[in-house]
Amino acid sequence: MLEIASLRAGYGAIEVLRGVDLAVGAGEIVALLGSNGAGKSTLNNNVSGLYRPFGGTIRFDGHDIAGAPSTRIVEAGLVQVPEGRRVFPTLAVRDNLELGSYRRGKAARAQNLERVLAMFPRLKERLTQSAGTLSGGEQQMLAIGRGLMAEPRLLILDEPSLGLSPLLVEEMFGLIGQLNRQGLAILLVEQNVVQSLAIAHRAYVLENGRIALSGKASELAEHPDLRKSYLGH
Amino acid sequence: MLDPAFLFAGILNGLLAGGIYVLVAVGLTLIYGVLHIINFAHGSLLMLAMYAVFWLWRLLGVDPYAALPVVIAGAFAFGFVLYRLLIGRYNHGRDENILLITLGLSIVFDNAALLFFGGDTQTIDVPYAGTFVEIGAAFLPLPKIISFVASLLICAALGLYMAWSDTGKAIRAVAKERQGARLVGIDVENIFAISYGIGIACLGAAACLLMPTYYVTPTSGHAFVLVAFTIVVLGGMGSFVGAAVGGFLIGITESLGGLFLGEQLGQIGISLIFILILLFKPTGLFGSKA
Numbered sequence: 132m133l134e135i136a137s138l139r140a141g142y143g144a145i146e147v148l149r150g151v152d153l154a155v156g157a158g159e160i161v162a163l164l165g166s167n168g169a170g171k172s173t174l175n176n177n178v179s180g181l182y183r184p185f186g187g188t189i190r191f192d193g194h195d196i197a198g199a200p201s202t203r204i205v206e207a208g209l210v211q212v213p214e215g216r217r218v219f220p221t222l223a224v225r226d227n228l229e230l231g232s233y234r235r236g237k238a239a240r241a242q243n244l245e246r247v248l249a250m251f252p253r254l255k256e257r258l259t260q261s262a263g264t265l266s267g268g269e270q271q272m273l274a275i276g277r278g279l280m281a282e283p284r285l286l287i288l289d290e291p292s293l294g295l296s297p298l299l300v301e302e303m304f305g306l307i308g309q310l311n312r313q314g315l316a317i318l319l320v321e322q323n324v325v326q327s328l329a330i331a332h333r334a335y336v337l338e339n340g341r342i343a344l345s346g347k348a349s350e351l352a353e354h355p356d357l358r359k360s361y362l363g364h
Numbered sequence: 365m366l367d368p369a370f371l372f373a374g375i376l377n378g379l380l381a382g383g384i385y386v387l388v389a390v391g392l393t394l395i396y397g398v399l400h401i402i403n404f405a406h407g408s409l410l411m412l413a414m415y416a417v418f419w420l421w422r423l424l425g426v427d428p429y430a431a432l433p434v435v436i437a438g439a440f441a442f443g444f445v446l447y448r449l450l451i452g453r454y455n456h457g458r459d460e461n462i463l464l465i466t467l468g469l470s471i472v473f474d475n476a477a478l479l480f481f482g483g484d485t486q487t488i489d490v491p492y493a494g495t496f497v498e499i500g501a502a503f504l505p506l507p508k509i510i511s512f513v514a515s516l517l518i519c520a521a522l523g524l525y526m527a528w529s530d531t532g533k534a535i536r537a538v539a540k541e542r543q544g545a546r547l548v549g550i551d552v553e554n555i556f557a558i559s560y561g562i563g564i565a566c567l568g569a570a571a572c573l574l575m576p577t578y579y580v581t582p583t584s585g586h587a588f589v590l591v592a593f594t595i596v597v598l599g600g601m602g603s604f605v606g607a608a609v610g611g612f613l614i615g616i617t618e619s620l621g622g623l624f625l626g627e628q629l630g631q632i633g634i635s636l637i638f639i640l641i642l643l644f645k646p647t648g649l650f651g652s653k654a
Contacts, residue, residue, distance in 0.1 A: 233550055
């Protein structure tokens with residue numbers, strides 16, 4: 132579904148990604164792991180069309196989308212739920228969700244809104260409240276709900292567990308599994324190695340702008356290098 | 365000296381003048397809210413719109429009120445294209461460059477107007493200009509009542525558009541969270557251009573409502589924008605409601621100032637309010653800190 136080959140990207144003269152290969156197949160959860168500054172968000176934002184890559188290819192459904200505007204990428208069904216939520220603070224929760232279907236999924240907006248609200252009852256209680264007044268966990272739900280309103284075919288989740296309480300983190304990973312079982316392909320970008328590997332089918336480890344490790348999630352969980360660098364034993 | 369009827373008339377007059385101020389200020393605050401810059405070309409664009417109304421009347425005999433739809437649409441198109449071709453293309457992604465571009469445009473427009481239209485004061489003669497309506501002790505010119513009501517209707521329509529339409533919501537979304545907006549597939553550059561277009565469309569409306577009672581020269585837009593800027597600061601930069609409330613407050617202040625201090629000094633009150641707001645509530649009446 133998503134095929135990234137020898138992707139080079141960065142900001143100005145600084146190259147952050149130095150030849151990254153990565154693929155997500157239909158129906159898969161693929162985890163992209165890595166510490167702060169490894170280049171995870173750079174990768175997302177190049178895939179989503181916020182930045183133009185220096186080189187390499189990004190294919191979605193066989194079409195090259197490297198350097199395409201974000202409007203076209205969302206239209207194709209590749210939707211990112213960004214790190215830091217990026218909800219619209221002055222707009223009501225309902226307006227935030229409705230804008231999720233600004234470019235794609237407009238026809239079924241009402242049904243999708245029902246579906247998202249059934250998934251996040253907390254948002255239903257706060258429909259008329261402005262998004263800026265929500266707690267961090269609620270904003271994360273809103274960001275994911277907004278992403279789902281576009282009827283994504285591939286959902287990129289950038290650090291969905293960041294800043295959440297352990298209980299909410301548990302809930303979040305449960306939800307990601309649930310979305311995937313409904314057939315949604317997910318690229319899960321995380322620092323939370325243990326829980327991501329438990330839920331993902333395959334995983335990549337990004338280090339200094341290159342893929343250092345990749346393979347089946349179950350195998351990576353046992354990999355000595357990964358255990359050493361991320362789990363301390 | 366303080367005859368209540370006199371005071372009543374002054375307040376009514378101020379409210380009526382405020383309607384136009386609100387329109388000019390709403391355009392200014394909308395552009396500020398979305399693009400995060402003061403549109404320095406605001407006064408010059410108002411002047412151009414006033415000339416458009418004047419020439420439509422002079423050459424084609426179009427009544428200024430009948431010209432409203434055409435001038436509003438034309439002003440929107442002009443603002444949209446101006447943003448797309450010049451402002452958006454040459455700002456290189458930096459808000460402060462927009463400021464310089466609009467300042468440059470203002471100079472070009474003012475001097476182009478001087479070159480083509482000359483420096484003479486131009487007015488429109490409409491049959492209803494001398495019609496007065498008696499409300500209590502106040503005699504109010506009919507065109508000012510019309511402009512007041514029309515301003516309110518146009519602002520209300522714009523408010524509803526911003527609250528209910530997808531484009532209106534997208535404008536408010538882009539104002540605070542550009543990256544989030546890009547990620548739901550909003551064409552942010554296009555929203556910038558639409559917002560600029562709407563801001564200028566407000567000027568088009570103001571020009572139509574002004575011309576029956578006012579005059580136009582190549583510099584006549586600037587007086588309004590100075591007042592509008594005070595209104596925007598008073599109401600809170602980027603606040604729609606603030607611009608509306610501030611517009612009427614300033615209109616009344618100016619009118620009462622004129623009443624008590626004489627026409628020449630009437631605007632002192634406005635400057636005084638401006639200074640007081642900066643001293644005691646720099647975020648404005650309805651402004652947010654961020």
